[in-house]
Amino acid sequence: MLAPISVNLASLNFITLSPMLIAIAGALGILIIDLVKKDLDKTLYVILTILVLFVDMGATLGLTLNERGFFNVVMIDGVTILGELLILIASMLFIPLALTSKRFHEYSYPEYFALFLFMIAGFQFMVASDNLIMIFVGLETASLALYTMIALHNTVGSHEAAIKYFTMGALAAGFFVMGSAVIYAVTGSVELYDIAKVLQERMGEPGMMVPIIGGAMMLIVAIGFKVSLFPFHTWTPDVYEGAAAPMAGYMSIVPKIAMMIVAIRVLGMYIDLGVETVRNVVIAMAVITMTLSNMMALVQDDVKRMLAYSSISHAGFVMAAIALDTTKANSSIFLYYTLFLFTNLGAFTLLWISRHKDKTHHARYHHPYVKFAGMIHIEPVAAVIMAIFMLSLTGVPPFSLFWGKMYVISATVDAGYIWLAIIMGLNSAIAAYYYLKLIVYMFLMPAASKARTVYNNRSLALEIVIGIAVFATVASIFYVQPLMHYITYLIGASGY
């Protein structure tokens, strides 16, 4: 006979759930509007989505630090708040990109925007929990919505991308569940704080290291798939290529941030416990990821694929910081991704502006380097902006990503990994080549063909988004201090 469960409503602490609930309510609202009246324009949905995100951001900022709620599975700490804020900022920059001057298939469905908000709720669950099951539920909610959104782009490439991503994502999900199962078998819990306690006690038992490390490895595989670390990165360029350009930019940031927060929580726990194997594996994967994807990016003909490989490399760069597990390293991850968010989203958006429906320059690619040849003469402003983004990605000061790079390398040096810092430095130098290649094409090559590079997809919304990205990239020197301060405060407050 089961004892009756009595739940005190106050103990649920629903306020901790408010960001996700707002997103879900917004998504349902959009579906209901669609149900009541058809033929509404996408502009309505875009603005509604932005407003929902705005309220969501207010709710996130209103959260109190270090609270738990909803049967203790939701945890609000500094990392949660940072993660949710980054997700919301990136989303608010991303969704106006639907207001293009050309029609695209996906934006004609209101469901697209509902899915988008469900996805955000999923990511928010992921970053706001230290319960492996809850993380998994969030991950799957977000991923399934994301697969659909990619497929909605409705080109041959996007279908391929969605299916590839789905298959790989399913595999990753499988690994995540198996890893959680192994951990549950060892510790009898899926709550990270319980797991840490039990692992601490049982670590000394003979033969115990095998399941502990085995479980950790499965989780690393799952994280590796989602963050696209070597050797689980192979899906990334194809998926980015198939997806719409802003979607690719979005995917290079938000899902990765969410998964990195999971990595900070899960892998951080192992590293705190002194399981050096985990640390070494993560460092090795990070080093190989950044080096190998840099090499691959060197030989790409397509700018979008190049940016895909470059974002893999950036992820590898940041994963190395996760392995260090110091407060500074964890802060540097967020600093890096905040700055990376604006630059990378801006770069992908510029590709979106210069989009052709038919492939005028290359049989296979939408954005081959040739397309950008002599852009300074055709579209000087766009060329200069793109060059700024490229220089920022290279890490040339005073553009924003320099500060992120510097801070990550500094955290690495502080943790005593000077060799790793040097590898990071050399990788940045290799990366400089392919970013420069684009600059060289834009500024120093004569326009290759008479075919005009028509910037036919431009609209005010896109220009505003790019304007914000440029401002964030150029003026970084003025806001790095408060940003760094805020991030360090939040990370320090949550004890990482």
Next chain:
Amino acid sequence: MNDILSVLIFFPLIAGILGLVVTEKSIRAYGISVAAVEFILSLWMWFAFDPANAGMQFVKRIAVVPDFGISYYVGVDGISLFIVIMATLMTLIGIIALNIKKDLKNMILTLLFLEVAMVGVFVSLDAIIFYLFWEFSLVPMLYIIGAWGGEKRLYAAVKFFLYTFAGSLIMLVGMLYVAYVYQQTTGSWSFALTDWYSLVLIVPVQKWLFWAFFLGFAIKVPMFPFHTWLPYAHGQAPTVGSVILAAVLLKMGTYGFVRFSLPMFPDASVMYITPVAILALIMIVYTAMVAYAQKDMKQVIAYSSVSHMGVIMLGIFAMNAEGISGSVFFMLSHGIVSGALFLLVGVIYDRRHTKLMSEFGGLASVMPNYALIFGVMLMASVGLPLTMGFVGEYLSLAGFFKISPVMTAIGGTSIIFGAVYMLSLYKRSFFGPVTHEANKALKDLDAKELTALIPLVAIVIWLGVYPKPILQPIDNSVKALVSFMHEKAQTPEAKNTIVVSKRTKEAQ
């Protein structure tokens, strides 16, 4: 007055941004006026400079990222003062002599942005701000070489960028490590050089940091074996690009050694005198031989400029006041002389669109003024007494004599080799009969070119005869630097090596 350095840094930046409004037709006048104002401002700084004060002057410090110890921190002393003035002068001369037609506006604005970076590097006293300007200087130069260069300009431009960028990233790791040690020692973050000077690093740490910084600076100098980017860059760059590159950008490397490596790692610097000197000697002798083998006039000057940078390196690693003052002075004279030589090659290239020596001969009879100025600059490059080139080269070598007479003797061959390749260049191009029909109708220097070149000739002779007004402030600051290094050195060898110079200083 304390803000003069900020004005110097940001004036060209603002002028460069506002210059976007100026039309193509008037842009040359705009560029010349801005560069002239900047030059006058730098002269004004010199007049306000107190030559008796060996320390940093016009210091300004504003916290930028206080949590991480980064501040906008600028100041100037005798070592950097004249390099800044030379940078503004050479930019002015470069813009006056500019003769490209294509995209003139972009070129002039790029030069102004480059000037920001150049002035910024030499007045920064905060490592991150230094690094910021240091890296930023690559971008305009990449554009100058890549957009207005010769046939292989893209290769040259990218090679230039990647080489320097790779080296400086390793240097950045070194800088971050120094800041970390500083934070461990004092409890607070700081990237200010003056704070770093007070940091006494243990010798093993100094050793690896020395090489980390060495890589960043040596690629820029460029030291053998990292020099391969330079002939390409020079070969492909337009005249003004070569002038700025040789005159100012290369000096960033040697300046970095004086500003960072010596005072921060005195023990490691003394310990590595021999390997560095050997590299410098290879650089001197090998590139001098390569210079002799060149058929292209510009390549001769490019290699000769590498060879002379070797002498500057020897002077810096002499670890005494003569050597370091000499090499700082040599940086100035090398800047002016090699800048002028590149301008002169540009003059003939504009007229004939070739730089091959075999295409010329007998130019002295067709273009007497040109031949005269070329001759003066060539003699200064070789190091003829009573020209500016002699003072620096002599002092650098004299300083290094105290370290090793044998190596100094090898280094001294730079004067002989220099005479060989330079005079043979002069003979093949300027003397003898006029063999090519096309050369008979060549016009001599016009007013624009004379305006650019005559001031340089005047400076070369003035400072060759009477270097004291410049040498004095340099010497003051260098002596302070040397005695500081002596104080700070921990190992007995370092103390001994650096003390030699101190005794001579007192004897003077």
